[in-house]
Amino acid sequence: MVAAATLLTATTLLTPPAAAAGKLPYSDQCTFPNGLYPGRPWSLQRVMLDELWSRSTGEGVRVAVIDTGVDVKNRQLTDAVDVKAGRNLLPRNLKDDNGDPIERGKENGTTDTVGHGTKVAGIIAARPTSGTGFVGLAPEATIIPIQQNDAEGHGDTASLAAAIRHAVQAEAGVINISQDTSNAVKPDPDLEQAVKEALAQKIVVVASAGNDGDGGNVKETYPASYDGVLAVAASDRNNERASFSQSGDFVDVAAPGVDMISTVPQGGHCSDNGTSFSAPYVAGVAALIKARHPDWTARQIVARIEQTAERTIAGHDRLVGWGVVDPVRALTEDDHPIESPNPREGLTQAEAPTPGKFSLGETPDERNARLATYVAVGAAVLAAGLGGTAVAIRDARRRARRVAGAE
CATH class of the missing domain: 1.20.5 (Single alpha-helices involved in coiled-coils or other helix-helix interfaces)
Structure with a gap:
């Protein structure tokens, strides 16, 4: 039986009358559109962005976002998305639970009525704009929008495998998958085969670990548990595992996943929680490394991210894997490629990176x-x-x- 690929994070849509996002005040309630987030989100405050971008901005790297679509009406994503390469893989003649027709959306994957995919894309590659401190970690990377799921969970493992193969054809360098199969059921082998095909093309495949970690719940999730996939858990402001984040030996690294600000359909920003938004944080770092080291294999990029993560113990644990991703270290401690992380190297007190202090006169x-x-x-x-x-x-x-x- 094929298990449905369900979204990790549900979003409630409360759409106000149409208005320019730049004229709306920012609201903590997630509305589409919304106002601009006025400051710099905490997940970016922990990174010295100028130092990071002096090394790489992700230029030339294509990142496939396999999700609910990416709305290009948000001005921070308009120039970030390759519309021609996008694809809508949802079934035709969609209907809701009441049997009423559901709008399928544009064929190029730029319809997002849920907001999930638009948030994911923003964390990776949102362009800088006036009025907000939010920006993507790889602000010159290109997003390939692949609409494969929706609020009703019409996406399944067959469409997910098809989406991965389309990403390969569209020359993606990184693939982000912020979803997993229902009830951690091991899916049809064709999905694993699609992942192997992507890895064979030196594509970095990043997947969220899942949000069923409350109470110490441990279980494998897919596609995050496949060999070669970079499985990402969620961390909080203290560089510790977020309470909801899935644990397990398959977890490779963690990244910020609490109160994550990102772009929403029609314009503006919204805050959300989940490993769904930790994965694109890491996908953005992978895009930066790939732009700087285009000849590195997917395994070498993943190993560099793991090696430079902040951790307090030698080696790997099932809560945050090799530790919490440190974008600046990943881009500065990269003098040579490695195939696997060294448990004894890079051991720290796992203090969250802080921006450089100003010298006042x-x-x-x-x-x-x-x-x-x-x-x-x-x-x-x-x-x-x-x-x-x-x-x-x-x-x-x-x-x-x-x-x-x-x-």
Whole structure:
């Protein structure tokens, strides 16, 4: 029996009257469209973006987003999406549970009534724009929109396999799959075969680990559990596993997945939670590495991401895999390719990366001169204090001798 490929994150649609997203105030309630998120999301604050982008911006790398479609009406995605390469693989003549027809959407995969795929695409490659600090990790990568699922879960393992094969034909360098099969059922072997075909073309396949981790639940999910797939769990602001994130030996790394800001259909931003949004964070890092090292294999890119992840124990664990992804380390500690991570290298205290601090009006030379002055003054004060103490002791002895003589 073929298990349906169900979405990891449900989204409630509350669509207000049509309005330009730039004129709407940002709302915590996820509406389409919505206003622009005014600041820099925490998942980007932890990354020194200027240093990251000095190494790579993902230019030339094509990332297939196999999801609910990608809405190009959001201005941060308009220029990020290869519309011609997109595809809608949903069945024709769709109907809801009441038997009413469902709009299938455009054939090029640029219809997204759920918002899930549009959020995923934004985390990977949203272009910078005025009025918001949100931007994709790989802001010059190109998105291939492949609409394969919807709110009713019409996508199945057959359409997922077809979507992977279309991504290969469309010359994707990275494939993001933010969904898994129902009830962790091992799907039809054709899906695994499609994954193998993608890996054989040096394509990095990234998949979300799943959101059934409450209570320590451990189980394999697919396609994340297939060999060669980079399985991504969700981490929180403390670089720890998010409570909902699926655990298991198949988990390779973790990435931010709590309160994730990203693009929504028709314009603006929204916040959501789930490993669905951790996976594209890692897919964005993979795109950056692939642009910088186009000759590296998929395994070498994955190994570099694993090796440079922040972790507190040597080796791998089933909560966050090799640790929480560190984009800057992945792009700076990349002098040579590796085939697998070394458990003893890169061990840290797993503190979340923080942006560089500003120097407020003082250069390093000025700071050194100031410290030297403090040391000199401190030495003089100490010498004066010791000298004063010696004088006081000498005077006290003289007074004592005079008193003794008088007696």
